[in-house]
Amino acid sequence: MSAPSDVGQVARLHARWHWSEIAFWILTIACAFLFPSRFLIMTDIVRLALFALSLDLILGYAGIVSLGHAAFFGVGAYCAGLLSLHGIINEPVIALIVAGLAATLIGFLTSFLVIRGVDLTRLMVTLGIALLLEALAERFSNITGGTDGLQGIEMQPILGVFAFDMFGKVGFFYSLAVLFALFLLARRIVHSPFGLSLRAIKNNPLRAAAIGVPVNRRLIAVYTLAAFYAGIAGALFTQTTALASLDVFSFERSADLMLVLVIGGTGYLYGGLIGAVVFKMLQEFFSSLTPQYWQFWIGLVLVVIVLLGRDRLHRWALWLPNLIVKQFGGAKSVVAVSESDAP
Amino acid sequence: MTTLLTILFDGVAYGMLLFVLASGLAVTLGLMNFVNLAHGAFAMTGGYVCAVLVNQAGWPFFAALPLAFVVSAIIGVVLERALYQHLYTRSHLDQVLFSIGLVFMSVAAVDYIMGSSRIFIKLPAALEGQIDFFGIGIGRYRLMIIVICGLLTAALQLILARTRFGSRLRAAVDDPRAASGLGINVPQVFAFTFAFGCGLAGLGGALSAEILGLDPYFPLKFMIYFLIVVTVGGSSSITGPFLASLLLGIGDVAGKYYVPKMGPFVIYTIMIVILIWRPNGLFGRSATR
Numbered sequence: 001m002s003a004p005s006d007v008g009q010v011a012r013l014h015a016r017w018h019w020s021e022i023a024f025w026i027l028t029i030a031c032a033f034l035f036p037s038r039f040l041i042m043t044d045i046v047r048l049a050l051f052a053l054s055l056d057l058i059l060g061y062a063g064i065v066s067l068g069h070a071a072f073f074g075v076g077a078y079c080a081g082l083l084s085l086h087g088i089i090n091e092p093v094i095a096l097i098v099a100g101l102a103a104t105l106i107g108f109l110t111s112f113l114v115i116r117g118v119d120l121t122r123l124m125v126t127l128g129i130a131l132l133l134e135a136l137a138e139r140f141s142n143i144t145g146g147t148d149g150l151q152g153i154e155m156q157p158i159l160g161v162f163a164f165d166m167f168g169k170v171g172f173f174y175s176l177a178v179l180f181a182l183f184l185l186a187r188r189i190v191h192s193p194f195g196l197s198l199r200a201i202k203n204n205p206l207r208a209a210a211i212g213v214p215v216n217r218r219l220i221a222v223y224t225l226a227a228f229y230a231g232i233a234g235a236l237f238t239q240t241t242a243l244a245s246l247d248v249f250s251f252e253r254s255a256d257l258m259l260v261l262v263i264g265g266t267g268y269l270y271g272g273l274i275g276a277v278v279f280k281m282l283q284e285f286f287s288s289l290t291p292q293y294w295q296f297w298i299g300l301v302l303v304v305i306v307l308l309g310r311d312r313l314h315r316w317a318l319w320l321p322n323l324i325v326k327q328f329g330g331a332k333s334v335v336a337v338s339e340s341d342a343p
Numbered sequence: 344m345t346t347l348l349t350i351l352f353d354g355v356a357y358g359m360l361l362f363v364l365a366s367g368l369a370v371t372l373g374l375m376n377f378v379n380l381a382h383g384a385f386a387m388t389g390g391y392v393c394a395v396l397v398n399q400a401g402w403p404f405f406a407a408l409p410l411a412f413v414v415s416a417i418i419g420v421v422l423e424r425a426l427y428q429h430l431y432t433r434s435h436l437d438q439v440l441f442s443i444g445l446v447f448m449s450v451a452a453v454d455y456i457m458g459s460s461r462i463f464i465k466l467p468a469a470l471e472g473q474i475d476f477f478g479i480g481i482g483r484y485r486l487m488i489i490v491i492c493g494l495l496t497a498a499l500q501l502i503l504a505r506t507r508f509g510s511r512l513r514a515a516v517d518d519p520r521a522a523s524g525l526g527i528n529v530p531q532v533f534a535f536t537f538a539f540g541c542g543l544a545g546l547g548g549a550l551s552a553e554i555l556g557l558d559p560y561f562p563l564k565f566m567i568y569f570l571i572v573v574t575v576g577g578s579s580s581i582t583g584p585f586l587a588s589l590l591l592g593i594g595d596v597a598g599k600y601y602v603p604k605m606g607p608f609v610i611y612t613i614m615i616v617i618l619i620w621r622p623n624g625l626f627g628r629s630a631t632r
Contacts, residue, residue: 065436113619119435120378121622124574125615131567132611139606251563255443262440296451302444306437307426 015191024270025180032172039168045280046175047236052260052272053179053186054229060266061190062222063202064114067123067254068130071110072103072227074248076234078137079103081150081244090156092239096178099235100228106133107227111220127251134249149245153238164240171240178236182229186269189225198222259302265314348479350597356485358592359492360554362585364547364565365572366499367540369584372573374516375533377427378435380442382544382569383562384449389415389545390557391453394462404467408549415545420538427537428530446562454559461558464549488550495543500581512536571614577624587625 031042051073058064079099082088089095113125137144145151157163162170189195200208201215209215238244247253256279263282264275282301286294305313368382389411396407422445430438470487473480503509514522515529523529548557555565568591576587591610598609617625 059436065439067439113615116619116622118622120372120574121618123378123435123439124570125618127567127570128611128615128618132608132615135606135608135611139604139608251566255447258440258443293451293455295447296455299444299447299449299451302440302447303426306433306441306444307429310437 011191011196015187021270024273028176032176036169037167039172041280041284043168043172043175043240045276046172046179047233047240048257048260048280049273049276050175050179050182050236051230051233051257052264052276053183053269054226054233054272055257055261056266056269056272057186057190057226057229058223059261060268060271061195061198061202062219064219064223065119065123066114066126067251067258068126068128069226069230069257070249070251070253071126071130071133072107072230073234073237073253074130074133074137075103075106076100076231077238077244077248078144078150078234079231080235080238081153082143084155084239085150085153091160092155092158092174096232096235096239099238100232103231103234104224104228107231108220108224111223111227114223115216115219127254130249130251130254134246137246137249145245147246149243150238153242153244155239155242168240175236175240178232182232183269183273186229190269194218194221256298259298262302262305262310265310345479346600349481350600351593352479352481353485354593354596355589356482356488356592357554357596358589359489359496360547360551361568361572361592362588363492363495364544364551365569365584365588366496366581367537367542367544368569369573369576369581370512370536370540372570373577373584374512375431375536377431378438378442379427380439380566380570381445381449381562382540383565384446385415385419385541386544386548386551386565387449387453387557387559387561388418388548389542390464390548390552390561391457391462392545393549394464394552394557397464398462404464404470408546411549412542412546415548416538416542419541420534423534423537428533431533446566449562450559457559459559461556462552464552464557466553484553488554491550495546496581496585503581508532508535567611571610573624575614575617575624577621577626580626583624583626 032039035042051069054072055066055069058066058069076099079102080095083095083098084090084092089098110125110129113129114122116125138146141147155164158170158174162174164170190198197208197213197218200211200213201218205215234248237248260275260279261272262275263278264271264273283294283298286297289297364386365382367385368379371377371379371382392414393404393407393411396402396410397404402410426441430441466484470484473482474486475481503512511522511527511532514525515527515532519529548561551557555561571591572584572588575591576584594613595607595610598605598607602609
C-alpha cells in the first residue's frame with residue numbers, strides 16, 4: 001500500500017493479458033470465417049471500433065468530452081482519398097500512415113485550443129473545429145469535390161499483393177489487422193506510467209498537478225494520439241469504401257460515436273470494440289424495423305441509457321458473464337467493469 | 344451606405360430572434376449549468392404548432408403565436424418533471440448524451456409526422472413587403488420581429504432583476520441548498536424557469552420559420568448558434584447573451600453578404616477565437632461553477 005513498488009506491481013498485474021481477452025480476439029477472427037457473406041458490415045464494425053477506441057483514449061482515459069471527433073476522421077478520410085486519387089502515394093498502407101499523420105498534425109495544433117478552458121468551452125471548441133473543417137471542405141470544393149464528395153478513387157493492392165475485392169474480404173482483414181496493431185499500441189500506452197498519469201488527471205487534475213504530473217502536456221499528447229487513431233479510422237473508411245464525402249465531418253458522426261462508446265463503456269479499451277458491435281447490430285435491427293426513422297430508436301436508446309445510469313447498465317450486462325467466470329476461475333477473475341466517471 | 348444600414352437592420356432582427364430562441368438556454372446552460380443540446384427541439388415544436396394552426400386550422404398568425412408559446416412550455420414542463428430534473432447533478436457527459444438522444448428522437452418524430460420538406464407559414468398581408476424609411480428598405484416582418492423581441496427582452500430583464508420570482512431564481516441558481524433552506528421551492532422555480540425558456544424558444548421558432556426556415560433538422564442546424572449565444576455571451580447576466588446574439592446576427596448577415604463563399608466559416612472562427620481568448624465568454628465576469 002505504501003511502498004511505490006506495490007503500485008507498480010498492481011499496474012503490471014492489470015497489464016497482463018487476461019484469458020478472456022485472448023478469447024475475444026479468437027472469437028473476432030472466428031467471425032470472419034463464420035459469416036463469409038457479411039464482410040462489408042463487419043468491416044464497418046471494425047472501422048467504427050477503431051474510431052471508438054480513439055475517442056475512448058481522450059474521453060475514457062483523459063476525461064475530455066469531445067463533440068467534434070469526426071474532425072480528425074474527416075481529415076484522415078480526405079487525405080487518404082486525395083493521396084490515392086492523384087496517385088501521390090499508391091500503396092495503401094503508406095497512404096494510411098500518411099493520412100493518420102496529417103490528422104495527428106491537425107490534432108496537435110487544435111489540442112492547444114482544446115486544453116484551454118473548462119468543460120463547456122471544450123465542448124464548444126471541439127464542435128466548432130469539426131464544423132469549421134466541414135465548412136472549409138465545402139468551400140474548397142475544387143479540391144474536395146464539395147457535396148458530391150471525392151469520386152473515382154481506385155485503390156491499389158495492399159503491399160502490392162492483396163487487391164481489394166468486391167466482397168470486401170481483403171478490406172476486412174486489412175482493417176482488422178490495422179485495428180489489432182493499433183489496439184496493441186493503445187494497450188501498451190494505457191498501461192504505461194503515461195497512461196496511469198492520464199487516469200490521475202481524469203480523476204482530479206488539480207491533485208495530479210500537485211504530485212508533479214505535467215497536466216497540459218499529457219493532455220496535448222493524448223489528444224494528438226487520439227487524432228492519429230481517428231485519422232487512421234477515417235483513412236480506412238476511404239480505402240475500404242472508395243468514397244469520401246462531406247458527411248465524414250458531420251455532427252451525427254461524432255454523436256453516434258459517443259453512443260458507441262457509451263454502450264460499450266468508457267475507460268477500458270474493449271468498450272469501444274464491444275460498443276461498435278452492439279451499435280451496428282442495433283442500427284441494422286432498427287433500420288429493418290423502420291428504414292427511414294431508425295434515428296428515433298437510437299435516440300431512445302441514448303435517453304434510456306442515461307436515465308438508467310451507465311454504471312448500473314454495465315453491471316447488469318456483466319452479471320451473467322461474471323457468474324460464469326466465477327464458476328470457473330474463482331472470484332478474482334471477474335470481467336472488468338468500466339470506471340465510473342465522477343460528476 | 345443604404346446597403347450597410349439594411350444589413351445592420353436585418354442583422355439586428357436576426358440577432359433579436361436568436362436571443363429569444365436562445366434565452367431559455369441562457370438560463371439552463373448559463374445559470375443552471377445544464378448542457379441542453381435539445382433546446383432547438385422546443386423551438387421546432389413551437390414552429391410546427393404555429394404552422395399547423397395557421398395553414399391547416401386557418402387561425403390568424405397572431406393568435407397562433409401565443410399558442411406556440413404555450414404548447415412548447417407545456418411540453419417543456421412535462422419533460423423537465425419527468426426526465427430533466429434527474430440529470431441536473433449528473434456529469435456533463437451524461438447531459439450531452441441525454442440531450443443528443445432527445446434531438447435525434449425529435450428530428451425523426453417530426454420527420455415522421457410532418458414530412459421532411461421545409462414548411463412555410465402563411466403570413467397576414469400586413470406583414471409582407473417593405474416600408475421605405477428615408478431610402479432604406481425595411482421589411483415589415485423584420486420590423487415586427489424587432490418590436491416583439493425587443494419588448495420580450497425588456498420584460499425578461501425586468502422579471503429577472505426586479506420581481507420576487509427573479510430574485511428567487513437567482514438565489515436558487517447561486518446556491519440551491521441555501522435557497523431551499525430559506526424556504527424557496529427550488530425544484531418548482533427550476534421547472535417554471537425551464538418551461539418559460541421552452542415557451543420562449545417555441546415562440547422564437549414560430550417567428551423564425553420565415554427567416555431561418557423550418558424543417559425537421561432545425562434542432563441540429565441551429566444548435567451551434569444557440570450554444571454560441573450562450574457561451575460567447577457568458578453567464579453572468581441576460582445582457583451578455585443579448586449582446587452576443589446581436590453580434591452573431593449582424594456578423595452572420597454581413598458575412599453572408601460580403602463573403603458569401605466563406606459560408607459559416609467566419610462565425611465559427613470568431614467563436615473559437617473568442618472562446619480561446621475569454622473561456623468564460625465575452626461578458627462573463629468570473630469562472631463558472
